[in-house]
Amino acid sequence: xxxxxxxxxxxxxxxxxxxxxxxxxxxxxxxxxxxxxxxxxxxxxxxxxxxxxxxxxxxxxxxxxxxxxxxxxxxxxxxxxxxxxxxxxxxxxxxxxxxxxxxxxxxxxxxxxxxxxxxxxxxxxxxxxxxxxxxxxxxxxxxxxxxxxxxxxxxxxxxxxxxxxxxxxxxxxxxxxxxxxxxxx
Numbered sequence: 001x002x003x004x005x006x007x008x009x010x011x012x013x014x015x016x017x018x019x020x021x022x023x024x025x026x027x028x029x030x031x032x033x034x035x036x037x038x039x040x041x042x043x044x045x046x047x048x049x050x051x052x053x054x055x056x057x058x059x060x061x062x063x064x065x066x067x068x069x070x071x072x073x074x075x076x077x078x079x080x081x082x083x084x085x086x087x088x089x090x091x092x093x094x095x096x097x098x099x100x101x102x103x104x105x106x107x108x109x110x111x112x113x114x115x116x117x118x119x120x121x122x123x124x125x126x127x128x129x130x131x132x133x134x135x136x137x138x139x140x141x142x143x144x145x146x147x148x149x150x151x152x153x154x155x156x157x158x159x160x161x162x163x164x165x166x167x168x169x170x171x172x173x174x175x176x177x178x179x180x181x182x183x184x185x
Contacts, residue, residue, distance in 0.1 A: 006041075007043045010042055010043065012046055012053050018057075036058070042054070
């Protein structure tokens, strides 16, 4: 889409409908989201008062993404911390910090993706997490096996009958097996 010197004006009516003045058509929040991802500059204005409602509409898109989307990006802890800043003096500088951080992240995003590719060979964090979980399970199973083997060895050292050696029954179960065989005969 070609860059414009002025933003597209979207009017928001009292019935919550959005009207794109450039295309002379009603649009949805999904259409506004597409405009954001395409880099289209726009403003959302109240149809009666001409108040700027852009932030509210953008917040609504984020809210719906977090509520209904499968790709949620805002952890609860972050949201709690953000809410706590509203009554704090830091609330005056926080928007600038957040905006600068996001711009820095976007600028360095390709470097970050390349870095993950160098480390993991691909950039699919879910695949990487699953691989790490599989390795962790395998390591835990190996650790449990070693622990069981160590316990067997420890019991063997302190047992006068060597009852826990592989392939041998305990004295009680050997006696029970002998009695069962005699009864069958």
